[in-house]
Amino acid sequence: MTAPALLPALTVTARGVAHRAQGACTCPAPVPAAVLADRADGTVVRHGDVVAKAHAPGTDPTELATRLAVASALPGILLPPLRPDAAELHERLVTFWPHGSPVDPDAPELAPWEAAATLLARLHAVPVRQLPGPLPPMRGPAKAALAVARLLAAGPHPASAPILRAWAGLPPWARAETPTRHAAALCHGDLHLGQLVRRPAGTGPWLLIDVDDLGTGDPAWDLARPAAWFASGLLPAEEWTRFLTAYQEAGGAPALQSDPWPALDAPARALTVQTAALAVAKATAAGRELDEAEEALVDACDRMAAVPPELAQGAAK
Amino acid sequence: MQCPKCHAPMHTYNRNGVQIEQCSGCRGIFLDYGELESLTRLESQWQQQMPPAPPAPQAYPSAPAPAWGAPHHGGHHGHHGHHKGGFGRMLFSS
Numbered sequence: 001m002t003a004p005a006l007l008p009a010l011t012v013t014a015r016g017v018a019h020r021a022q023g024a025c026t027c028p029a030p031v032p033a034a035v036l037a038d039r040a041d042g043t044v045v046r047h048g049d050v051v052a053k054a055h056a057p058g059t060d061p062t063e064l065a066t067r068l069a070v071a072s073a074l075p076g077i078l079l080p081p082l083r084p085d086a087a088e089l090h091e092r093l094v095t096f097w098p099h100g101s102p103v104d105p106d107a108p109e110l111a112p113w114e115a116a117a118t119l120l121a122r123l124h125a126v127p128v129r130q131l132p133g134p135l136p137p138m139r140g141p142a143k144a145a146l147a148v149a150r151l152l153a154a155g156p157h158p159a160s161a162p163i164l165r166a167w168a169g170l171p172p173w174a175r176a177e178t179p180t181r182h183a184a185a186l187c188h189g190d191l192h193l194g195q196l197v198r199r200p201a202g203t204g205p206w207l208l209i210d211v212d213d214l215g216t217g218d219p220a221w222d223l224a225r226p227a228a229w230f231a232s233g234l235l236p237a238e239e240w241t242r243f244l245t246a247y248q249e250a251g252g253a254p255a256l257q258s259d260p261w262p263a264l265d266a267p268a269r270a271l272t273v274q275t276a277a278l279a280v281a282k283a284t285a286a287g288r289e290l291d292e293a294e295e296a297l298v299d300a301c302d303r304m305a306a307v308p309p310e311l312a313q314g315a316a317k
Numbered sequence: 318m319q320c321p322k323c324h325a326p327m328h329t330y331n332r333n334g335v336q337i338e339q340c341s342g343c344r345g346i347f348l349d350y351g352e353l354e355s356l357t358r359l360e361s362q363w364q365q366q367m368p369p370a371p372p373a374p375q376a377y378p379s380a381p382a383p384a385w386g387a388p389h390h391g392g393h394h395g396h397h398g399h400h401k402g403g404f405g406r407m408l409f410s411s
Contacts, residue, residue, distance in 0.1 A: 041411070103409070105405070105406075105408075105409055106405075108405055108408050108409075111408070143411070190411050192408060192409055192410060192411065193408045193409050194408075194409040194410065229404070229407070229408075230380070230382065230386070230389075231382055231383050231385065231386035231387065232386075232387055233386070233387030233388070233389060234404045234407070236389070237380045237382075237389045240380055241380045244380070259381060260381075261381055261382070261383055264383075265383055268383065269383075269385070275407065278411075279403075291403040292403075292404075293403045293404040293407055294403060296387065299387070300385060300386070300387060303328060303330075303385040303386075303387075304385045306326070306328050306341075306384075306385070307328075307341055307383070307384040307385045
């Protein structure tokens with residue numbers, strides 16, 4: 001995924017930031033050091049209390065600087081970076097963060113739905129004009145479009161047709177073809193359970209991480225991934241209701257109060273398409289069958305064709 | 318077809334080989350001749366494999382859902398759903 005030289009260099013850099021005062025590594029053995037992620041969209045390593053992230057190739061330095069400044073400005077909502085600026089390493093922008101403890105991937109039933117919803121409600125309520133700027137657009141729709149491009153590049157698959165049909169039925173703003181004009185709240189842009197950490201680890205409050213997709217846009221997008229899981233029959237109604245109710249009670253966006261579905265419909269469709277498209281692209285590349293959860297997303301795309309978004313009450317935007 | 322109760326369009330789902338029509342408006346379910354018996358047969362096969370479960374509190378979604386949403390079955394919520402297929406991994410990925 002990464003250039004061969006990047007990962008060792010990033011590991012050394014994280015260690016250097018962790019011990020810049022002492023010089024040598026004085027962490028008690030064994031040092032909690034690990035590669036947390038190594039994907040096309042970012043490589044993340046940890047050394048002790050320091051996490052270093054090499055952002056995707058082609059990341060805009062000005063936009064990343066603004067997003068870092070926003071994270072520094074909202075310390076109770078977003079995890080603030082250790083350093084205000086990105087460094088450059090092997091032609092990649094690298095940022096430094098304190099370590100926080102994530103949601104246990106083996107115990108998703110302990111997911112902090114209420115905390116996630118409350119953080120989103122507070123994020124969406126931030127007055128955008130008081131933030132460092134100019135804020136770039138939230139990248140949610142652009143990521144959905146990239147997922148569809150990846151599906152098209154993956155080659156033929158029987159599940160592609162219903163996914164592409166569902167995509168074709170979305171309004172242009174949700175496909176990143178036109179700017180989002182109907183809303184300009186501060187949004188995270190890529191919410192999932194991997195985007196929450198507790199700081200201090202294990203005991204501190206939950207905070208949102210990963211500012212790569214942060215920007216202005218429709219706040220419904222940040223609720224749309226859990227909404228897509230719920231609508232696809234994967235997330236139990238009980239957990240979806242906990243998440244949505246906590247968001248509403250924490251003073252979330254007005255359009256998502258009482259009946260949120262007119263505002264959620266297009267973003268939830270887009271996230272269903274995005275997740276299904278990535279699943280099919282990955283399954284095609286690996287030469288494997290879709291699993292049950294992935295089939296459920298494709299089935300949801302298939303059902304969307306029968307109910308165009310313009311028929312969804314009040315959803316035309 | 319149209320819902321006999323509220324006249325909204327009905328959509329067809331296939332559940333374990335049984336065609337079910339569900340209304341996009343009131344979420345009511347329409348079964349053709351013999352489908353209830355098919356479902357009862359599937360249920361009894363299921364119960365033979367499984368220890369008896371407490372009765373479902375309701376058969377309709379407990380939360381508002383879009384018309385294209387999958388039917389949610391009350392009483393089946395719980396954490397086993399997370400481990401179905403790759404949903405556990407999906408919860409943590411972009």
